Amino acid sequence: MFGRKAAEKLDDAAATLHRRYGKAGDAVANAVITPARRQIDTDCTRCARGKCKKH
Template sequence: MFGRKAAEKLDNTAAALHRVGGKAGDAVANAVIAPVRNQINTGCTRCANGKCRKHG
């Protein structure tokens, strides 16, 4: 249904929410973005680009 580009946009949005909102941003990302992101069968695109602070 969704592809790599959609996954990348969702990952970047979640990262921005984390930077700006901290724990509150994480809560919003988990509630809003995570259900959609879990439907995409692609690994963390930020890890692949070396930008992920959550996984790496």
């Protein structure tokens, strides 16, 4: 359904929410972004680019 570029955008949006709003941003990301992100069969794109601080 979605591709690698969509996964990158969703991962970046979740990271931005976390960075700007902390736990509140994580809650929003988990409620809004995670369901769409689960449909993509790609690992964390931020890990692949060396920018992930969660994994």
